[in-house]
Amino acid sequence: MKLYENLLTQSGFIHKDDLHYPFDERGLQFGDGVYEVIRIYQGNYYLLTEHVERLIRSAKAIKLTLPYSEDQLYKQLNELLIKNKVTSDAKVYLQVTRGSAPRDHVFPGVSANFYAYVQDLPRPTTRLQEGVGVITQEDVRWHNCYIKSLNLLPNVLAKQEAKENGCFEAILHRDQTVTECSSSNAYIVKDGKIFTHPETNNILHGCVRSRVKKLAKQNGILLEETPFTLEQLNDADEVFLSSSTAEVMPIVAINQSLVNNGKPGKITRLLQTAYEQDARIKKTIF
Numbered sequence: 001m002k003l004y005e006n007l008l009t010q011s012g013f014i015h016k017d018d019l020h021y022p023f024d025e026r027g028l029q030f031g032d033g034v035y036e037v038i039r040i041y042q043g044n045y046y047l048l049t050e051h052v053e054r055l056i057r058s059a060k061a062i063k064l065t066l067p068y069s070e071d072q073l074y075k076q077l078n079e080l081l082i083k084n085k086v087t088s089d090a091k092v093y094l095q096v097t098r099g100s101a102p103r104d105h106v107f108p109g110v111s112a113n114f115y116a117y118v119q120d121l122p123r124p125t126t127r128l129q130e131g132v133g134v135i136t137q138e139d140v141r142w143h144n145c146y147i148k149s150l151n152l153l154p155n156v157l158a159k160q161e162a163k164e165n166g167c168f169e170a171i172l173h174r175d176q177t178v179t180e181c182s183s184s185n186a187y188i189v190k191d192g193k194i195f196t197h198p199e200t201n202n203i204l205h206g207c208v209r210s211r212v213k214k215l216a217k218q219n220g221i222l223l224e225e226t227p228f229t230l231e232q233l234n235d236a237d238e239v240f241l242s243s244s245t246a247e248v249m250p251i252v253a254i255n256q257s258l259v260n261n262g263k264p265g266k267i268t269r270l271l272q273t274a275y276e277q278d279a280r281i282k283k284t285i286f
C-alpha cells in the first residue's frame, strides 16, 4: 500500500526516510503515548474534528503535552494532505509519545515526539458486501480503554486469535458483558432496535460509533447505549461493528454460528448506505 513521502513531525515536515528514532524513545520502550487513525475518502478527511478532539482528550488523560495547539493540528494535518497531493482513499496514522530520554518510568521532562503519515487504504468492499466472521474472547485490557493508547498488546493478541480462526475480528467481553472488538466497536440489533455498550472507560469512544448514533437517529432507528451480554449477542437479529478502517461492517458468523442465516441484515445495510452518503463516497457499493 502506497506510503506518501512527506511526514509531519513535531518540528515540521520531513521526508519519510529521514525519520530516525533513538533506542530510548518512550513509545518504543514503554508504549508511553497515544495515537489516531483518521479516514480519508478521495483526498478529504472524514470525521477530522472528532479525531482531533479525541487525540487531545487521550493526551490530557496521560498528562502528555502535544507539540501542536488544536488550531495548528488542523492546519498541519490539512497541509499533510496538500503536500502529499492525496486524492485517493487513504488513512492518516498519527502518534505522539512522551519523547526520548534515558529509560526511567517517571516522566523525563522532555518534549513529545510526534509523527503523522498518509497511506493509501482502499475500502474493504467485499467484506462490506458479504460481512465477516468473528470470535468471542475475554476482554483482558485495562480499565482506561477510552484512551487511545499505544499499548495494544491485548488487542493484537485478540485480533491474531481471530485471524488464526479464519475470522476478521474478536468481540471482547468482560465476564459476560460485551464491551467492543479488538479494533472496532460492536453492536447488535434486536426487534428493530440497536444496542451498543455505553461510552464508559471500558471502550474506545469510536468516532464512527458517534456518527452511527447520529445516522441511526436521522433514519428513525432507535439506538440504546445499554450493555448487552454474550447470550444477547448470540440471540441477535443482526450484528455489526464499526471503525474508521472497517466502516459499518456486517457480522454474519460468531464462533462459526451464522447470524441472520449468514446474510447482512436490513438495518446494517441501511446504516452502510447512510454512512456512504455521510462520507460523500462517490462510488457507492450498495
Ligand code: PDD
Pocket: 037, 155, 180, 181, 182, 183, 184, 185, 204, 205, 206, 207, 208, 209, 242, 243, 244, 245
Ligand atoms: N481502531 N475500538 C477500538 C479498540 C479501536 O482500536 C478502534 C479504532 C475503534 C473504532 O474507533 P474509530 O471509529 O474512531 O475508528 C474502537 C483503529 C482503526 C486502529 O487502531 O487501527
